[in-house]
Amino acid sequence: MRVRTDQKRQEIVNAAEQLFEEHGYDRTSMSMISERVGGSKATLYGYFKSKEELLHAVLDYDVNEQADRLMGEFLNEPDLRQGLVKLGVAYLMRRLSSLPMANIRNVANQPADSNIGKHFYETVLGPAWQRLAKRFELLMHEGKLRRADPWVATMHWKGLTEWDMFEKRLLGAIKGPDPVEIERISSLAADAFLRLYGPELKEQRSNRATRAAIKAVS
CATH class of the missing domain: 1.10.10.60 (Homeodomain-like)
Structure with missing residues (x-):
């Protein structure tokens, strides 16, 4: 046996x-x-x-191992902005490398009636993004991010960070990740994300309260 x-x-x-x-x-x-x-x-x-079952195992290993590593880097950074930048850089460097792109192409090229893509999203990719959403939710609870829907915030971060790099790589417009460009994009994405979800400063809260009071008596 x-x-x-x-x-x-x-x-x-x-x-x-x-x-x-x-x-x-x-x-x-x-x-x-x-x-x-x-x-x-x-x-x-x-x-x-089956080979399909093996593909599921490959996708699960590729995404979950990397997601846990990226989250670890993010969690270990005391400065939120720097953590977001590091997370963006690590995510894009991995996202645009040859193996993850090959995996995405393998899934996307399956017939329309195949359940491989649906299964991949529901059991691997979606839960990985949910883990980041839970981290954002914790930061909101700690007052480090503004209260909002954690899933929406996660998808906003994803869109801001990916820029048009994923489409370029998928279509062969670029050959691979450019570290300098990725650092720039990740920094811009972190700044934009914090403008949307960063905590309000005391002065901002005071100004907002003043505007509300003026509106109430006008």
Whole structure:
């Protein structure tokens, strides 16, 4: 009776990830994966029942491992703006690198009736963004961000940070992430985000209260 191990499972995921990037999902066979791992197809199917199930594992590993790393960098930065800049830089450098782009293309190229994309968003990508939303919600509770819908704030941060870089990379208009440009974009995104969601200063609150009082008696 063969014993399945986490190490072997990860070896299979890593091999599949490499082959999906090199050849694309459709042109990669289970035989190619088992050959890359150095085992039999029977062993491979003992861990994953299908190539689609293996793709789900690749996507889950790619997104969740990186999301946890990025969140760790963000949480460890005492200055909120600097934390947002570092988060933006790390996110874009990863988002625009070859492997995540290959994974996105693999998912996007599936037939319209495939559930791979839907499953990927509902079980991997969506929950990753929800974790950032929960962090923003905590910052709102601590008074470091203005009270708002945490999910909306997260999507605003995503849009401000991605700029048009994702479309350019996806369409081949750029060959890869430019560290200088990404630093600039992430800084601008952090500043814009804090203008939207940064805490109100005492003077701003006082001015707002004054305007409200004037309006009430006019």
